[in-house]
Amino acid sequence: MDIPGNMNIKLQPTVTLAEVAEAAGVGESTVSRVLRNHGSFSQKTHDRVMAAVERLGYVPNRIAGALASAGSRLVAFVIPSLSNIVFPDVLRGAGGVLEASHYQSVFAVTDYDPGREEAMVAAMLAWRPSAVMLAGLEHSEGTAKMLRASGCRVVELLDLDGTALDLAVGFSNAAAARASAEFMLRRGYRRIGYVGHDLVRDTRAGKRFAAFCAALEAEGKPLAGREIHAGASSVEAGRLGLERLLARVPDLDAIYFSNDDMALGGYFLCMARGISIPSQLAIFGYNGLDMARVTPQPLSTIRTPRVAVGQVAAQLVLDDAPSQTIDLGFELIEGETA
Amino acid sequence: MDIPGNMNIKLQPTVTLAEVAEAAGVGESTVSRVLRNHGSFSQKTHDRVMAAVERLGYVPNRIAGALASAGSRLVAFVIPSLSNIVFPDVLRGAGGVLEASHYQSVFAVTDYDPGREEAMVAAMLAWRPSAVMLAGLEHSEGTAKMLRASGCRVVELLDLDGTALDLAVGFSNAAAARASAEFMLRRGYRRIGYVGHDLVRDTRAGKRFAAFCAALEAEGKPLAGREIHAGASSVEAGRLGLERLLARVPDLDAIYFSNDDMALGGYFLCMARGISIPSQLAIFGYNGLDMARVTPQPLSTIRTPRVAVGQVAAQLVLDDAPSQTIDLGFELIEGETA
DNA sequence: TCGCATTTTGGCAGCGCTGCCAATAGAAAT
DNA sequence: ATTTCTATTGGCAGCGCTGCCAAAATGCGA
Numbered sequence: 001m002d003i004p005g006n007m008n009i010k011l012q013p014t015v016t017l018a019e020v021a022e023a024a025g026v027g028e029s030t031v032s033r034v035l036r037n038h039g040s041f042s043q044k045t046h047d048r049v050m051a052a053v054e055r056l057g058y059v060p061n062r063i064a065g066a067l068a069s070a071g072s073r074l075v076a077f078v079i080p081s082l083s084n085i086v087f088p089d090v091l092r093g094a095g096g097v098l099e100a101s102h103y104q105s106v107f108a109v110t111d112y113d114p115g116r117e118e119a120m121v122a123a124m125l126a127w128r129p130s131a132v133m134l135a136g137l138e139h140s141e142g143t144a145k146m147l148r149a150s151g152c153r154v155v156e157l158l159d160l161d162g163t164a165l166d167l168a169v170g171f172s173n174a175a176a177a178r179a180s181a182e183f184m185l186r187r188g189y190r191r192i193g194y195v196g197h198d199l200v201r202d203t204r205a206g207k208r209f210a211a212f213c214a215a216l217e218a219e220g221k222p223l224a225g226r227e228i229h230a231g232a233s234s235v236e237a238g239r240l241g242l243e244r245l246l247a248r249v250p251d252l253d254a255i256y257f258s259n260d261d262m263a264l265g266g267y268f269l270c271m272a273r274g275i276s277i278p279s280q281l282a283i284f285g286y287n288g289l290d291m292a293r294v295t296p297q298p299l300s301t302i303r304t305p306r307v308a309v310g311q312v313a314a315q316l317v318l319d320d321a322p323s324q325t326i327d328l329g330f331e332l333i334e335g336e337t338a
Numbered sequence: 339m340d341i342p343g344n345m346n347i348k349l350q351p352t353v354t355l356a357e358v359a360e361a362a363g364v365g366e367s368t369v370s371r372v373l374r375n376h377g378s379f380s381q382k383t384h385d386r387v388m389a390a391v392e393r394l395g396y397v398p399n400r401i402a403g404a405l406a407s408a409g410s411r412l413v414a415f416v417i418p419s420l421s422n423i424v425f426p427d428v429l430r431g432a433g434g435v436l437e438a439s440h441y442q443s444v445f446a447v448t449d450y451d452p453g454r455e456e457a458m459v460a461a462m463l464a465w466r467p468s469a470v471m472l473a474g475l476e477h478s479e480g481t482a483k484m485l486r487a488s489g490c491r492v493v494e495l496l497d498l499d500g501t502a503l504d505l506a507v508g509f510s511n512a513a514a515a516r517a518s519a520e521f522m523l524r525r526g527y528r529r530i531g532y533v534g535h536d537l538v539r540d541t542r543a544g545k546r547f548a549a550f551c552a553a554l555e556a557e558g559k560p561l562a563g564r565e566i567h568a569g570a571s572s573v574e575a576g577r578l579g580l581e582r583l584l585a586r587v588p589d590l591d592a593i594y595f596s597n598d599d600m601a602l603g604g605y606f607l608c609m610a611r612g613i614s615i616p617s618q619l620a621i622f623g624y625n626g627l628d629m630a631r632v633t634p635q636p637l638s639t640i641r642t643p644r645v646a647v648g649q650v651a652a653q654l655v656l657d658d659a660p661s662q663t664i665d666l667g668f669e670l671i672e673g674e675t676a
Numbered sequence: 677t678c679g680c681a682t683t684t685t686g687g688c689a690g691c692g693c694t695g696c697c698a699a700t701a702g703a704a705a706t
Numbered sequence: 707a708t709t710t711c712t713a714t715t716g717g718c719a720g721c722g723c724t725g726c727c728a729a730a731a732t733g734c735g736a
Contacts (some may be wrong), residue, residue: 014466014489016692027716040713057487062464063410064692066401067721074444082430089421096446104461106412106444109433123442126400128352150351151396242683261490265632271609272634289630291573292604296610331420354722365686370724378683402722626681 015058024052035060066128075317076124076132077107078117080202082259083232085289086306087135090157093310094133101318103130112201112232118143125150131317136205137162142276153311153320158304159204160327168325169313173204174211175304176330180217180256180284183300183332189254189282193215193225195241195266196258197233205233205258208286212256225249233258238265254282254338260289267295267337280338287332300335344623353396362390373398404466413655414462414470415445416455418540421570422599423627424644425473427493431648432471439656441468449568450539456481462490469655474501476541479605491658493651497542498674499576499666506663511542512549514640514668518594518622519553521638521670527592527620530554531563533579533604534596543571543596546624550594563587571596576603592620592676598627598639605633605675620676626669 021028026045033039036048041049052058066072075098080085095105106121106127118140124132125146131153137160139147147154147165154166161174184192194213199206209318227245231238238257242265246252257263263285270277277283277297285292288303305328312326359366364383365407371377372387390396404410413436417425433443444465446458453546456478462470463484469491475498477485487501492504499512522530528546532551537544550666551561565583567575584590595601601623608615615621615635623630628639643666650664 016691018692019693021703021716028692031719032716036694039714042714045714054730056485059460059484059488060392061466061692063401063404064721066463067399067405067723068692070694070721072401082426082433083425085423088426089444090425092420092447094443099446099458102461104444104446104465105427106442107433107700108437108442109430110685121439122397125397127442128401129398136694145398146395150397180645235632239632263627264629268633285512286582291599291602294573294577295606330383352722355724356722360684365723367724367726368685369685371685374724376724380684383684397720401692403724405693406722406724408691408724569696 015056017058017060020049020052020056022285023056024048031249058089070128072128072130073103073317074127074129075103075105075106075314076121076127076129078110078113078120078132078134079107080110080135081232082109083234084259086158086287086304089306090133090310090313093307093315095310097311097314097318103314103318112198114138114140114143118146121146124168125152125219128152131155133157133313135159136203137164137168139165153317155317157309157313158306161207161323164323164325166323167313167316167321169309169316169328169330170326171304173207173329176286176304177208177211178215179330179332180286180302181212182230183334184254184256184282184284184338185216185219185221187282187338189223189338190221191252192221192254192256193227193245193249193252194256194258195221195229195238195245195262197229197237197241197262198231199228199258202233202258208258213318224252229262233261235261235265235268238262239269240265242266242269252281254278254284257283257285260285260287260292260299263299263301263337264289264292264295267297267299271296274295277326277337284338288333292335293333297336298333303331303333305329351511352399353394355398358387358390358394358396361394364384369390392442394411404422404642405523407468410464410466410468411441412467413441413443413652414465414467415443416448416458416472417445418448418512419570420447421572422597423624424496426586427644428471428648428651429532431470432644433648435649435652436658441656447673450536452481454478456484456587459484462479463490466490469493471651473497474541475502475506477503491655493655495647496644497545498663502582502661502663504661505651505654505659507647507654507665507666508664509642510646511545513551514624514642515546517554517668517670518624518640519550519557520676521672522592522594522620522622523554523559524536525592525620525676527676528559529562529590530559530592530594531565531583531587531590532561532594533567533576533583533600533640534598535566535567535575535600536569537566537596540596541573544674546596552667562590567600571599573599573603573606576600577607578603580604580607590619591617592622595623598623598625598630598637601637601639601675602627602630602633605635605637609634622676626671630673631671635674636671638676640669641669643667 110117133155156168227241248314285301290301355380448455471493494506496508623639630637
C-alpha cells in the first residue's frame with residue numbers, strides 16, 4: 001500500500017562508477033581511466049566500458065571527481081549586473097573559451113554592492129573554483145583577504161586604473177575618458193555637460209567622470225553642467241537626465257554620457273525634441289554597443305573590447321599565466337553625433 | 339635553495355573542518371552543526387567555533403559537503419545565448435531568488451545548437467544540480483533522456499506551445515503572434531511583411547512566425563513578403579532585413595519583426611530614410627525591451643515577463659512544486675509605431 | 677544526593693571518484 | 707621455453723564533509 005505523502009520522494013537511481021565497473025566486468029579505476037582517456041587500457045576494455053556506460057546511462061559525478069582530484073574546473077564570475085550588456089558580453093567571451101576546455105562557469109550578481117560582493121565571493125570560493133573573475137579593482141578588505149587566502153587565481157576585469165590582486169584584463173577607463181574629452185575639445189565643443197548614473201557604486205563610471213572633468217579643466221574648459229541619475233544606467237535614465245540637465249543649463253553644446261545606454265536615451269530625446277545633432281547638441285557615449293552603430297546617425301563613442309576581455313581572461317587562467325596586467329585598449333569611434 | 343620551476347606550484351593551504359575542530363577544541367561534527375546552524379549546541383561552543391573559523395579564515399568546502407549530503411544547491415542554466423537580452427533577464431530573475439536561498443547558478447551557452455545543448459546538459463548534470471533550466475520545449479532525444487534519467491527537476495522556459503518534461507514557465511509564443519496579427523489587421527494594415535532571423539534554430543521565433551502567418555491567412559490577408567536573416571537577431575540585421583525586403587516588395591504597409599532588436603533596426607532605417615512611421619510603414623516587434631519604450635515613438639510590441647519567468651521558475655524549484663505548466667502571459671503594447 | 681529526561685558532543689562510516697602502487701598479462705628477446 | 711620489459715589492470719586509501727548513533731554532560735524534581 002502506497003503512502004500518499006511518499007509520492008513526492010524521488011529516489012535518485014544514480015548510477016555510480018562502481019556499478020559501471022561491475023557491469024563491464026572491470027575494476028573501478030579502469031572505468032575511470034577509460035572515461036577520462038587517461039592512462040592506458042586496451043581497445044577491448046574501452047569498448048566494454050563504453051557499452052556499459054551507454055547501457056546504464058551513466059553520468060560521471062563531478063562533485064566526487066573534484067573532491068578526489070582537488071580540481072573543480074569551475075570558474076566563478078562575480079559581476080555587478082546582468083542588465084548592463086557589458087557583463088553578459090564578458091561572460092560570453094570567457095564562457096566560449098572555457099567551455100572548449102571543459103571548464104564550467106558559475107556566476108553571482110552583486111548589484112554593485114561591495115557587501116554582497118564579499119558574500120558572493122565567499123559562496124563561490126566554497127566550490128573551490130580554479131579562478132574567480134571580478135569586475136573592477138575595488139573590493140572590500142574582506143573580499144581581498146579571502147581571495148588572497150584562497151590560493152585560486154583571481155582576475156579583475158574591465159579596469160586597469162589601480163592595483164590588481166593577481167591578473168587584470170581590461171583597459172584604462174581614465175584614459176578612455178581623457179581621449180573622449182580631448183576629442184570633444186578638438187571638435188570645438190566648449191560648453192560640455194555630463195549625464196551619468198550612480199558613479200559611487202559603479203566605480204568605473206566614477207573614474208571616467210573624474211578623468212573627464214580633469215581633462216576638461218586642464219584645457220581651461222571645465223564641465224558646464226551635470227546631471228546624475230541615482231540608479232543604474234538605462235536608456236530611460238539617459239533621456240530623463242538630459243531633459244533635466246537641459247532644463248537647468250540650456251546653453252550646452254555637447255554632452256558626455258556615462259555610457260551608450262544613457263547616450264542613446266539622450267539621442268532619442270533630441271530626436272523627439274527636434275534638437276539637431278551634432279550641430280545644436282553633440283552626444284558622446286562609452287562602450288560601443290552594437291545598437292549605437294545602427295542608429296540613423298552612428299553614435300560617437302569609445303568602443304571597449306568586452307568579449308575579448310572575457311576571452312583573454314579565460315585564456316590566462318587556462319594557461320596558468322603568471323600574475324600580470326593586460327591592457328586591451330579601446331577605440332574611439334568618430335560617429336556622427338559629436 | 340629554490341628550484342626555479344617550482345615557483346609556479348601553489349600549494350593550497352586549504353583549511354579544513356578538522357583543523358577548525360582541532361583549533362576550537364571540539365569535534366568535527368560540532369563544527370559542522372554550528373556552521374550550518376543545524377542541530378543543537380551551546381552558546382559557548384558556538385562562540386569558540388566561530389572564533390576558530392575567523393582566526394583560520396576557514397571557507398567550507400561545498401564540494402565535500404555536496405558529496406556527503408547528496409545536495410549541491412546548484413541550479414544549472416543551459417541557454418541559447420547571452421547576446422539576446424532575454425536570457426540575461428531570465429538569469430537575473432532566477433538568480434535573485436536563488437541567491438536569497440543560498441543556491442548557486444551555473445550556466446552554459448548552446449548557441450541555439452541542439453547538439454551543443456545535449457553536451458552542455460550532460461556537463462551540467464555531472465554536478466548533480468537541484469534543477470536544470472532550459473530554453474524552450476524542443477530538445478534532442480538524448481537531452482530528454484538524460485534529463486528524465488537524472489531525477490533532477492527540469493524547468494523549460496519561455497515557451498508553452500508543446501509538451502513539457504516537468505515544469506514549464508513562460509507564455510505562448512503562438513498566442514502572442516496571433517495577438518500581434520489581429521492587432522495589425524484591426525489597425526487596418528493589409529500588406530504586411532515579415533523581417534526575421536534564423537527561425538529554425540530559434541524555435542520560438544519560428545513558432546511565432548508560423549502562428550502569425552496562419553492568423554493572417556485566416557483573415558484572408560496572407561503575408562505579403564518576408565526577409566529572413568540567416569544568423570542571430572540584432573539591430574543591424576533588422577535594419578538590413580527591412581532594407582532588402584523593401585527593395586523587393588516596396589508596397590508594404592506594415593512589418594512584423596521577429597523581435598524588438600530587429601524592429602529597432604527597422605525603425606532606425608525608416609528614420610534614416612525619412613519613411614514616416616506608422617503612416618507610410620508600420621512596425622511591430624516582440625519582447626518589450628526597455629529601450630523600445632524610449633525611442634521617439636514607443637515601439638508597438640508584445641511585452642514578455644522575462645524576469646518574472648526566471649523568478650517563478652526558481653521559486654517552483656525551491657518549493658519543490660509538482661510538475662506543472664505556468665502561463666505568465668504577455669502584454670500587447672500599443673505603441674506609436676503600428 | 678540520586679535518577680531520569682534532555683541537551684550537547686564526538687566518533688566514525690560513508691558519499692563517488694581519483695591517484696598510487698602492486699599485481700597480472702602479453703610481447704619481445706635470448 | 708625462460709626471462710625481461712612493458713602494457714594493462716585492480717585494490718584501496720583517502721578527498722572534506724554530513725548523518726547517524728551512542729556517550730557524556732547538564733538540568734530538575736524528589
